[in-house]
Amino acid sequence: MNGLPVDVATDWTRGGPRFVLAVCDECSNTSYLPAEHCSRCGARGRTPRVAVGTGTCVAVTWVHVTVDGGDPAGLVLVELDEGPVVMGRTAERELRPGDGVGVAFEPSGAGRGLVPVFSRKA
Numbered sequence: 502m503n504g505l506p507v508d509v510a511t512d513w514t515r516g517g518p519r520f521v522l523a524v525c526d527e528c529s530n531t532s533y534l535p536a537e538h539c540s541r542c543g544a545r546g547r548t549p550r551v552a553v554g555t556g557t558c559v560a561v562t563w564v565h566v567t568v569d570g571g572d573p574a575g576l577v578l579v580e581l582d583e584g585p586v587v588m589g590r591t592a593e594r595e596l597r598p599g600d601g602v603g604v605a606f607e608p609s610g611a612g613r614g615l616v617p618v619f620s621r622k623a
């Protein structure tokens with residue numbers, strides 16, 4: 502994804518408030534994690550696409566032992582509307598698989614950049 506405008510190429514792992522997906526130029530397979538080849542057809546050509554940021558909760562769990570000894574941390578897997586599954590945080594105890602969710606990118610704390618935080622769609 503070299504040579505792309507910053508707002509497209511910079512995803513949340515680099516401080517941009519977005520998920521950046523890769524759409525295969527040959528078969529339109531949409532993936533999230535970087536890869537040399539399309540996992541479906543093996544083609545190399547990809548076009549970046551910014552995810553809308555909405556999807557469906559696939560799984561949710563709570564971690565009760567945290568690094569800072571604070572409140573339990575909610576971890577969630579979300580299938581984005583574009584197809585890929587991503588991980589994020591949640592603060593909603595009522596969140597269940599099947600719920601529609603939306604993402605916000607919030608400071609992770611300790612100056613470590615952004616993290617995706619999902620909540621139920623209104």
Ligand SMILES: [Zn+2]
Pocket residue numbers: 525526527528529530539540541542543544
């Ligand atoms: Zn492909």
